[in-house]
Amino acid sequence: MGVLQENRVIVAVTGASVAAFGIFAFNHFLRRYRYWNSEFKEVGNVKELFLYPIKSGKSMNIEWMDCKKNGAKYNENGDRHFLVVDEKANHLFLTARQYPKLVLIESKVIDDILIMTVPNGDTVNINLKEVKSRQDIRNGIKSEFWKNPVPILPDYPAYQDLASFMATTETSVDELNSRLEKLESNVECKVSARNFRPNINIEGTKPFDEDWWLDVKIGEAEFACFKPCTRCIMTTVNPDTGKFDKNMQPFRLLKSYRLTPKGKLRDLYQDSPIFGVNMIIKKEGRIKVGDKVFVRYKPSSF
DSSP states (O other): OHHHHHHHHHHHHHHHHHHHHHHHHHHHHHHHHHHHTOOOEEEEEEEEEEEOSBTTSOOEEESEEEEETTEEEETTEETTOBOEEEGGGTTEEEOTTTOGGGGGOEEEEETTEEEEEOTTSOEEEEEHHHHHHHOOOOOBOOOOOSSSOOOOOOBOOSSOSSOSEEEEEHHHHHHHHHHHHTSOOSSOOOOOGGGGOOSEEEESSOTTGGGGEEEEEETTEEEEEEEEEEOOGGGGBOTTTOOBOTTOTTHHHHHHHOOOOTTHHHHHHTTOOEEEEEEEEEEOEEEETTOEEEEEEOSSOO
């Protein structure tokens, strides 16, 4: 009788352990299911769309774009599909970090001709059929994040720094400008979204709401947000004059309050501030200025 009771106790304890594990596993699955399938919420609308045919060149302010796996496309123009290189330095590519006046070079592609225009009106035309015949292609895969799980998706950027798409919010720009206004400086500094060279600038959100985004739906397209966008001295280049800000703003100010939390991300990004969010395409499609923006949120920002 005693043995029977002891066996019953063992069976009861084992059964309780299995039940507890089952509950834990179910709750874990449920949390992950809710995370990946949480409800999309409307947060604002597209204020501006930008495309940069030449890396570090002047932006095209456009009314619509087709979102493809290797970036934005507008008619024959692809986002950052061209580089300026120094032939005498083993074709080292040049950016506005070293040559800020690159932001003044206008460019567009019409009938397979790349047309570049400098501020004095001089133009250079390049027949792209010969360039295309060389099939110079760069592929990349980006798949890292912080405390929140994110999808591991392939990314196929052209010559973008980090990802095929990058978004900013107008309220984050406004918040930054409100801080710049309070600085003691003899030189007035005011920035716009163009200082941060996004593809998509969104209005109607909370400041830095993009820190919390997991997925974004706009028009026909859907994106996965997989890492914040780190910033450098490019933010200090005035997009209208092609000159660095003498006080290194807004980069210096961003470093005072937009660093990542201490931990894995701080070890990775160190003292590089963040502004905006890098995105990978999940569903290709066309988006337009004025389109509503819907977001699926992470439980924490980083």
